Amino acid sequence: MLDRRTLIATLAATSALAGIRNPAAALTGEAANSEGTRLTAIYERFYDRMIDESPEFATALGLDKDARLPLKARLDDRSPAGIKRSHQLYRDGLAELKKIDAPKLSGMDLVNYETFRGPWESFVKAYDTFDYGLHSWPEPHPVTQLSGTYRSTPDFLINQHGIANAADAEAYLARCADFAVQLDNETGRIKADHANGIIPPDFVIDRTLGQFDRIWAPAPDANGLTKNLAAKTKSIPGDWARRCAAIVEGKIYPAMRRQAEELRAARPRATHDAGVWRLPKGDQYYAYALRYATTTGMSAxxxxxxxxxxxxxxxxxxxxxxxxxxxxxxxxxxxxxxxxxxxxxxxxxxxxxxxxxxxxxxxxxxxxxxxxxxxxxxxxxxxxxxxxxxxxxxxxxxxxxxxxxxxxxxxxxxxxxxxxxxxxxxxxxxxxxxxxxxxxxxxxxxxxxxxxxxxxxxxxxxxxxxxxxxxxxxxxxxxxxxxxxxxxxxxxxxxxxxxxxxxxxxxxxxxxxxxxxxxxxxxxxxxxxxxxxxxxxxxxxxxxxxxxxxxxxxxxxxxRWVAIREKAKAALGTKFDLRAFHDTALSAGAMPISVLESVIDRWVMAQKA
Structure with a gap:
């Protein structure tokens, strides 16, 4: 927790940023029934749905305990139905944001609104435009040398799934079994993509297959998942390592081989072309990728x-x-x-x-x-x-x-x-x-x-x-x-x-x-x-x-960060305080770069006043 002095200083900085109302008001009960309170309620519901839809996100944040413990035994759903649910989350969120009377918002509430209103609209438009490569961000192929369950799930289980007792170890084994299920879900997706001509470049497939070979090279009892569980359950009675090795051998490795075989089957149809321009609506897809990455309208x-x-x-x-x-x-x-x-x-x-x-x-x-x-x-x-x-x-x-x-x-x-x-x-x-x-x-x-x-x-x-x-x-x-x-x-x-x-x-x-x-x-x-x-x-x-x-x-x-800072320095002259600039820019959370500029503009006006 922040000490009292730091908290007061932080709230003072963000209050200056807000200009009119306390940025913490929506969380403390002030201005009940205001549009800001409604907006915060939307975001709180959205956050809870994100946690429930993504067990891995819950674990990453340390929120897979107590009432949410069942989440610890599951992985994210990589099936088409699971992806559709994640898309629906943003569709529902956007529909709720559209009901907010934006002109009634001010200060931090306005920042909160602007942070997601435009981007979520862009996401939903992309879902309606492209039928590939939008699980979470613009990533045209689900399985590559940098992406895919085969590489992310072991890393996740080894580095983020905590094991303090037998229940945690059982949840780990359940997730290992689910790992194989999600591999097959993902294989089904890439099969559909390959049938529609959405095939990675040949060098990407080659690099990915090489990684598969290295991952399944160890015997099941020497696999990283098995060794990790063995190391973390030394003081927990149970035959944990043997059970994990059986899942690796009987479920995970076979599912990985099925996925690799699909990539090998697609390899003869892969081209050496490196850019997404080769894909359906490729130019539109890249324009969306740039907007997603930069939150600006900059052209290529x-x-x-x-x-x-x-x-x-x-x-x-x-x-x-x-x-x-x-x-x-x-x-x-x-x-x-x-x-x-x-x-x-x-x-x-x-x-x-x-x-x-x-x-x-x-x-x-x-x-x-x-x-x-x-x-x-x-x-x-x-x-x-x-x-x-x-x-x-x-x-x-x-x-x-x-x-x-x-x-x-x-x-x-x-x-x-x-x-x-x-x-x-x-x-x-x-x-x-x-x-x-x-x-x-x-x-x-x-x-x-x-x-x-x-x-x-x-x-x-x-x-x-x-x-x-x-x-x-x-x-x-x-x-x-x-x-x-x-x-x-x-x-x-x-x-x-x-x-x-x-x-x-x-x-x-x-x-x-x-x-x-x-x-x-x-x-x-x-x-x-x-x-x-x-x-x-x-x-x-x-x-x-x-x-x-x-x-x-x-x-x-x-x-853009530098341009925003220099603009503030020019406006404030000797009143410019680098520490206050940084604290203000960081205290409101991540946001599109245009929203950051408006945040600092309001802070500058407050400093002048």
Whole structure:
């Protein structure tokens, strides 16, 4: 919980943001029967339905206990009926929002309304337009090297399903059995997609099949699910490991093989075309993916142009640092590549080397957390840990990602880093990644939202990539502005390369899906521009092929965060307070970027008054 002083300061900041009424009023009974109270009631009902419809979401938030314990024995329903129910949730939510008299809303109630009204309308329109690739976000294929029950469920059960007693262990076994059911549900979906010509590119199928081979290679008693249960039930009487191995052998592995066989059957009809333009209504689908990712009306051409401009500017800054350090020969990418191979900055690709890397990341995180009061008035209560991406999925996984903490404090936030090859993580690249994923990045922003007072529970979730990923990238810039690289030119090169990487994403993503680039052209662009290892570039480009638009949210979001801050600074002059700006922007939860701008505009007016 927040201490009283922090809570009062936070409510003061959000009250200034609201302008007229207490942002916590809807949760404290003030202004009963107002439109704001009705709106909050809609969101509370929606949140409860989300929990009940998604047992995995309930577990992720630590809400699968007590009255909701039966949820702990189930997984999300991946069948067509289950997906239809998830779509219906948004249809019903939108229908209720349409009954709200929006002109009667003000302050935080208006922010709450605007946060979901437009996006939910966009979701429902997409459901009516496309008959593929909209389970949760624009993802044209349910099973790829980055998506699918085969890879997400083991990760979920191992890292999020808590086991404290026999009932929890029984629920784990029930979920393992349901895992096989959901694999078959998903196989039915991809069969229908394949029959309609919705087939992943050939290289995506090949990468995915390779991951299947690695996952089912261990004997059932050596599978990660079995070993995890055995480790967590050492003090709980029962034949847990044997029972789990039987489910793995008799249900899970056969269901995985059925899914892999469907992919193999579709492989001869797959093309090498990388972009969604090849799919039915592909151009419309990509336009929707960009709107979903950026919450803006930016066209593919505008996103592409922004990327090219930012890459050029960042390359010039990196060139200046290289020259100051005596590295003058070759392009920026060539010098980055040479620096990436410099033995001074490489960890041994051994368990000991990886343990040292994790330890140094923790030291970096602790150092920056000690300095957070320089830029923030509010700090999160939830802790964060740094962990490795599980070895059996690291080949196709991204370089790093963040897992939200449980609401009840039973599980901290976690920043996962991919250590498949330590050569991909030279030491000069790591600080900025920590600032992005942990503090002051994702963990700081998401934990604060979870702990926020005075907004509906639904508003505390990391709902918008452009806000959350934009913040993560903005946090990297903030760390630089705080002076973390004053005596570390190599670390600042890592920061610039990170920004070049996100700017290059704008170019590559739009190149693949709008300008019809090949996979190979996009990889070559990364090789020539960034100097990052080619295996990493291949993984990244293949990510964009299966997650169209998603990678544009980072740089578009960061650009807008900075623009909103600079607009506020220009308006307030000497009255501008960076700590108050951050606290205000983060205290209202994630939102579309246009809503964030209106929030800060109202805060600026309040400061002027």
């Amino acid at each position: 051409e505008e996103v592409h142009k922004l990327g090219l401009e930012r890459v050029a500017d960042l390359s010039a800054q990196a060139d200046a640092i290289f020259k100051a350090q005596g590295m003058t020969k070759g392009s920026v990418a060539e010098r980055m590549r040479a620096l990436g191979k410099d033995p001074r900055f490489l960890y041994p690709n051994t368990e000991e080397g990886k343990a040292k890397l994790i330890a140094e990341l923790n030291n970096q995180m602790q150092a920056i957390q000690a300095r957070l009061p320089e830029a923030f008035g509010r700090l999160p209560e939830a802790k964060v840990e740094i962990r490795r991406v599980p070895a059996d999925i690291e080949d196709g996984a991204t370089g790093g990602y963040y897992q939200i903490p449980a609401l009840d404090g039973s599980r901290p936030g976690a920043y996962y880093i991919n250590l498949r090859d330590t050569a991909e993580n030279p030491s000069w690249t790591l600080p900025t990644l920590t600032y992005h994923e942990a503090s002051p990045g994702h963990h700081h922003q998401i934990a604060l939202a979870q702990e926020a007072e005075g907004i509906p529970r639904l508003r505390r979730l990391p709902a918008y990539s452009v806000y959350t990923e934009g913040w993560g990238l903005y946090a990297e810039q903030l760390a630089d502005e705080m002076g973390v690289y004053e005596n570390d030119p190599w670390g600042r090169l890592g920061y610039l390369q990170s920004y070049m990487f996100r700017a290059a994403r704008l170019v590559a993503d739009t190149g693949l899906h709008h300008y019809k680039w090949t996979r190979e052209k996009a990889i070559a662009y990364y090789n020539d521009t960034l100097g990052t290892p080619e295996p990493s570039n291949v993984t990244e480009i293949e990510r964009y092929c299966v997650w169209p638009g998603q990678a544009t949210s980072y740089k578009v979001g960061q650009t």
